Amino acid sequence: MRSMEGGGYSDIENTALRARYAKVFEPPSWSGRLIAAAALALLIFGLWHLGFSATRFLNGLGGLGKLVVLMFPPEWGTTTTLLRFLKSLGETVAIALLGTLLAASIALPLSLIAARNTTVSQILRFFTRRSFDTLRGVDTLVWALVWVNVVGLGPFAGVLAIAISDIGSLGKLFSEAIEASDQRSVEGVKASGGAKLHTIRFGLLPQVAPVLIGQCLYYFESNTRSATIIGIVGAGGIGLELSEMIRTLEWQKVAFLIILILITVTIIDRLSTMLRSAIAGSRAMPG
Known part of the structure; x- marks a missing residue:
């Protein structure tokens, strides 16, 4: 051998x-x-x-x-222009945060209807899941164009665009996490005399909450980039400033805005990673 x-x-x-x-x-x-x-x-x-x-x-x-x-060297112009850029950047982060929170608040109860093990009706489950498919099948930019024409220019349209798109995505992810949950804790609550709502509140949500929070953090990070894009079509935020600087050929200011966006996204990415790691660590701890 x-x-x-x-x-x-x-x-x-x-x-x-x-x-x-x-x-x-x-x-x-x-x-x-x-x-x-x-x-x-x-x-x-x-x-x-x-x-x-x-x-x-x-x-x-x-x-x-x-x-x-x-584009080199990047510059921001006057102090007034810099303050305007920073305000628009804060508006972009606020659009992403509020849009994600609004989507998560609506997606969570709908995901309980869409999940096989918590639904109240198979017919409702079918229509809820198809609604999720419809909402996430339309890109956020398209939703922004729709809401800009409905409610007018500004960050409100951006919040609605992100929220509507994310309801479909988060609803699907939430329902899949609920379906994949361990049913032993649910059966334990049920065996102790708990009603349907008790099994969801004390048996189901505590074990899926870290997963749902992690998904929301990821979408907040992603929506910060999306909020920049939808701002170009008039949904507020720094995207509007970026579009204006490109239109007027202010390439040095364009470079500064791009660097500002990259720094912001990097910071949010780092904070989200730290929070997800902390959530995962607390979930792994016994007791």
Whole structure:
């Protein structure tokens, strides 16, 4: 029996492994190769149909380089302009926070209806889940355009756009977390004489709460970036300032705003990570 160099398996052991896990060592089937070839052909056709050109791409990189040169050094202009930028940035963070909180507040009770183990009616469950699909199937930017035309320009439209979109996403995630929960604690509350609401309040929510909070923190972080984009269409925040600076070709101020947004998102990302780690740690602690 010859052993492989570096402490590997011997030839006999390799043969035994191949015999035991024959499917793992089988070469790709013809169906798998056909699917891969079809995917590659679809990619090539899609690039051709959409007018992809290496020459245009390289020329675009040259134009991008010229813009980067125009952006340096970043500047904010006068003190009044800086204060306006900071106020708009705070507005963007507020839009993301309020939109996420509003979405979570509405998504939580709806997720109890959408979850298989807590629903009050299968018909209601079906329509609730399809409503989640509808809401999250429309992008936040589209919702922003709708609400800007309904309630007018400003951060209120941004809050509504983020909330409506996130109700669908958070509702789906919340319901899946509820369905995946351990039913032993629920059965324990039920066995001690608890009603349906008691099983949800004392048996279900305490074990899924860390997961739900972690998901909300992640969406708050993501919505900070989304709030910047929807501001460009008039939903308030720093996106409106960014759009105005691009329109007037103030590229140095554009660079400053981009840096400001990146710093803010990084800080929020770090704080969210710390909070999620703290929640996970408290969940892992016994008792």
